[in-house]
Amino acid sequence: MTIARIVALIGLVSLAASPARAQVSDGVVKIGVLNDQSSLYADLAGQGSVVAARMAVEDFGAAAKGLKVEIVFADHQNKADVGSQIARQWYDAEKVDLILDVPNSGVALAVNQVTREKARAFIVSSAASSDLTGKACSPNTVHWTYDTWALANGTGNALVKGGADTWFFITADYAFGLALERDVEAVVTKNGGKVLGKVRHPLNTQDFSSFLLQAQASKAKIIGLANAGGDTTNAIKQGAEFGIFKGGQNFAGLLVFLTDVHALGLEKAQGLIFTSTFYWDMNDQTRAFAKRFSERNRGIHPTMIHAGVYASVLHYLKAVEALKSDDGTAVIAKMKATPTDDPLFGKGTIRADGRKIHPAYLVEVKKPSESKKPWDYYKILKTIPGKDAFKPLADSLCPLVKK
DSSP: OOHHHHHHHHHHHHHHHOGGGTBOGGGOEEEEEEEOSSSTTTTTSHHHHHHHHHHHHHHHTTTTTTOOEEEEEEEOTTOHHHHHHHHHHHHHTSOOOEEEEOOSHHHHHHHHHHHHHHTOEEEESSOOOGGGGTTTOOTTEEEOSOOHHHHIIIIIHHHHHTTOOEEEEEEESSHHHHHHHHHHHHHHHHTTOEEEEEEEEOTTOSOOHHHHHHHHHHTOSEEEEEOOTHHHHHHHHHHHHTTTTTTTOEEEESSOOHHHHHHHOHHHHTTOEEEESOOTTSSHHHHHHHHHHHHHTTTOOOOHHHHHHHHHHHHHHHHHHHHTBOOHHHHHHHHHHSOEEETTTEEEEEOTTSBEEOOEEEEEEOOGGGOOSTTOOEEEEEEEOHHHHSOOGGGOOOTTSOO
16 A cells, blocks of 8 residues: 555545534535636636635644635636636535635626525625625625725725815726726715716727817816726826826726736826725734745735635634634624634624634835835824724624624
């Protein structure tokens, strides 16, 4: 008998005997990372989210605790039907217990419904629509990293109160963009600002010229980009060519990631103000994580999405271990009942509506002369406490919230 065979048999015996796995279905906790692996959201999520999930499993010490955890991943191609088909296949045939990440709110809302039907677990790290903890909330879903309400109130409040009181929106024409535009517009008008116009563009647009011309013609002080990833960077790059900045207008990147700033370069991105819930260079723990992560991810430093995947997997596994079960509904309930504590977001909570609560940060992109090392891109202007960063529970439209 080979050494490998002996090790495998020992592993099987230990797993069968482990009390931590007594009620774990099929003897395996199976986690599926579902995201964009090949298009405009690949850098901000993509394989980096797979790396982050694997790091969380390792750091949790799953193997030493007798917990077998398997990670699979797939590309949803930014199509809701593809995402829901993968979710059903994973849940029904491949016995996936948890689906993670899911950039693209249209896909996330579809997977949210499938997960509820199948009574599994869903943790959203990248989709932004605040409807996931509002009218579409589910007892099987946690929304971890950020949402459109937090982005709108963090960035929108700061800009309007700073005098940027006229806006024009360039919006990605699907659930995420529409929710972000809606939430930012509410903040602008609440603070006495005006929206002078808006235009919607298809996902993954290469040519923004017609949209930028309309924005220029509006004379709005702020062009709000209610999009993300490649759409945001393309709009800003082309906006510079169109003389947006020289004409006295400015962009508000309403959802901007570290990888977007990297793609733009500090020369073009400097001065952008936006809201983030994580920055790799905040403290010793975040820097240590970023170093390990970047070594596994082609030198790319972690976005807040990657941080959200890592932290949420840690908390999920804590709940599985405590329950000695991977029952989706029960695990999500346990996650909500247990205070969160991890090296990237610190201490926090998960509310009844599934909203994870932690601080957010208003940041500004540094000038090239201010950056002292690779990926040194952000200045933190303001820390927004968790209680203020997200929509108050009293205002939630989630049916799970008792009024």
